[in-house]
Amino acid sequence: KPFSSKGFPRLHALQQTVRATMGRSDVKDVAGPEEAESLLLSAREIAVGSRGRRLRTAGLLVVGLLAVAVLMLMLRRPGDAVRHPVAELDGMAEKEEKNKCSGTHPGESCLHTKCCTQPGTQCFTKDSKWAICRAACRPGPDPTDMNNQTWECKALGPRKAGHYSPPSPPVMAPWVAKTCSGPGENCTETRCCKDAGNACFKKDAKWSSCKPSCTPGPDPVDTSSSPWECKQLGMRSPGWPRNAPKAAPWVAKKCSKDGEDCSKTRCCTEAGMQCFRKNSHTAKCLVGCHPGPHTDDKNSHPWNCTALGGRTPGTPTPHPVKVAPWVKKECTKSNTENCLKTQCCKEGGMQCYQGNKNWASCLPSCTQWKQWSVNGKMVDAKTKKPWMCKKLGPRTPRAWHSPSLFCISVFRLNNEEANLMRNALGKGIGIFACDNYAVFSSDPNSDLGDGPLGELRTVHFTAVPVGISKDGTAANTGLFMNVWEAVRWDGRYRTCDWTIKADPDAVLLPDRLRTHLKPHSGHSAFILTCGKAGMPDGPMMFGSVEALSRMALDSYFNSESTCRNMPWGAWGEDLWLGNCLKNLGVSAEADFNLVSDGVCLYRNCADKNAAAFHPLKSVHEWLSCYWGATR
DSSP states (O other), X not given: OXXXXXXXXXXXXXXXXXXXXXXXXXXXXXXSXXXXXXXXXXXXXXXXXXXXXXXXXXXXXXXXXXXXXXXXXXXXXXXXXXXXXXXXXXXXXXXXXHTOOBOSSTTOOOTTTOOBSSTTOEEEEEETTEEEEXXXXXXXXXXXXXXXXXXXXXXXXXXXXXXXXXXXXXXXXXXXXXXXXXXXXXXXXXXXXXXXXXXXXXOSSSOEEEESOOOSBOOTTSSSOSOBOOEXXXXXXSSOOOSOOOOOTHHHHHSBOTTSBOTTTOOBSSTTOEEEESSSSOEEEESOOOSBOOTXXXXXXXXXXXXXXXXXXXXXXXXOOOOOTHHHHHSBOTTXXXXXXXXXXXXXXXXXXXXXXXXXXXESSSEEOOSSSOOEEOBOTTTOOBOOOEEESOOOOOOOOSSOEEEEEXXXXXXXXXXXXXXXXXXTOGGGGSSEEEEEESSOOOEEEEETTEEEEOEEOOOOOOEEOTTSSEEOHHHHHHHHHHHHHHOGGGGSSEEEEEOTTOEEOHHHXXXXXXXXXXXXXXXXXXXXXXXXXXXXXXXXXXXXXXXXXXXXXXXXXXXXXXXXXXXXXXXXXXXXXXXXXXXXXXXXXXXXXXXXXXXXXXXXXXXXXXXXXXXXXXXXXXHHHHO
């Protein structure tokens, strides 16, 4: 593409001249600095010493080509190959004339364009000679940069609207391990951290330390209760934090307990809790806080949710929350009423989402309901514009039932299993109709969207190669050992009477499941779900739906090494887990009507006694079974 004669008159003229003479035998292509030097000498002789018109023109053309070659050599980053000058002109024309902004490709500077093509990025300077498009920038060293020279992070031009999705995970530079600070070291001077997911935060004039996050005030992980300033020095090291911190001894003595006012202490004794301010007079320890009225509060006065101090490390213990009496009187009904002013919802599991400046509605998720497929994006019926989907106030908690169920699924993010999960999450059905739930994946942590308990992120576990078992099924015991280890560290299983592991392609009906499990509750037990005749190992708990009481899981976690030392190499995880629990003395109790499983005997979605159905591999097939079972 040619340069514009208006926008780039000199380059336009040079490009036109070069293009017009590329076929002539007396004009050479410039391929490198050695040839450029030779051509320069020839050009001087031709341009200065010759009187013929053709020779003077050729000399000027060679000089012109040389100018382009030198220009390309000056613009390229170290390590780039020297390329054909006309091809470089075409590339410059495409980048600068088509959009006149810079991308995020390595070696692409935005120093002169001062704008970016990639959504969610902005042009930031490293120094007076270099700038690139990036999502964020903080003055100091960048652990992903090729060297540890300081970035000044001056913003040039506006930020490109949208959300930035990196093409690949950033990689830690080699110099970080030698130059940056480790755990417990002062990073005031280095302003960078060795450990993944950490950044250098300032406590006071004398001390800074590497940590995953920082909130002004006392830090329950610190050896001292004196407050942190929390100014970030330099940029965060790429990756996820690996080491789980522990609360310091002073936390139990000096911090506030659940239900106490923490506005003075600015810290909390219970794991996973953080102090949030309601107003200038009141603050409480909460797992999280969303501005607006809280449906479990004594009144409907809004919270400003300013965080005071750091979060106490550890996993919070969820428990049933009682909705305050004023909610039914003052909050909004789902779907039909406008919650823009109330910012709260009457029904459990509902969240007030803002559609536009005049309307907001109480919904389980900000998605357009679709009966036979995954929910779509919310669109305004009149304007056809997408909803803002801004959350107003907190989500109204759901009532828990007895026996209480903690339901989990294990899946991959890059296949149909992810669609099955998103479909059930948006509608609040399947495992997402349980009292508490979680999803586990060996893929990088990902946000699946909103469900009845709010935003859902995957819990990571370490993948293990899967082979073929003695029965011809997946020999996935090693993988599920890591899954159950992740369940133990997650800790939410302790909040409920039963833990249910359901495959993504299993339709689960929690209300029916509670009826089946009630006779087996109150002691250490797991449920045998398949009693097909002729199975060499006898009746089993098939892996499509596994039900274990809290006491049964406690027995496993207390004697995990015993089960890991069993000869499980040729076993599927369901056979291994069943044999493991039996060896630990957990009661194996049969309920062969609990799951209508085609892998065992048959699948009948019209069976009114079954609490689960399997397998259903597509979203449409899954929903067809669900609607057929619940109508």
